């Protein structure tokens with residue numbers, strides 16, 4: 765009898781945990797800033813340009829960035845690297861990344877005063 769009650773308790777607990785899981789996953793979604801750290805290696809920290817050959821992402825119109833990612837993913841825009849990288853993220857990620865970069869101030873690199 766005692767064992768049966770314990771089983772029921774565990775079953776209820778498992779069911780509640782399953783119900784809570786999607787809410788928890790949403791709550792713990794990485795921020796755009798965190799996802800965008802995947803881009804800094806090539807596009808510069810905070811998406812700022814670090815040389816002439818790499819397009820800066822800082823200050824980019826968010827729709828333009830999302831559309832570019834979709835085009836790279838769908839192979840409608842050619843890319844050496846981006847067409848391999850874009851499929852690793854969801855469209856929700858593209859939007860979060862885009863909002864983050866749009867809020868960053870672009871700066872030329874090297875900064876003008878050091879030239």
Ligand code: HEC
Pocket residue numbers: 799800802803804805806807819820821828829832833842843844845846847849853861
């Ligand atoms: C390994 C280097 C590398 C990484 C990491 C990288 N990119 Fe790129 N990105 C490139 C290159 C190179 C191009 C030029 C297109 C091509 O050849 O793929 C580019 C182009 C772009 C463009 C087009 C810019 C324009 O002006 O039209 C966007 C948008 C972009 N990347 C977004 C991202 C985002 C968002 C991330 C992070 C999820 C990212 N990139 C990570 C190398 C990289």
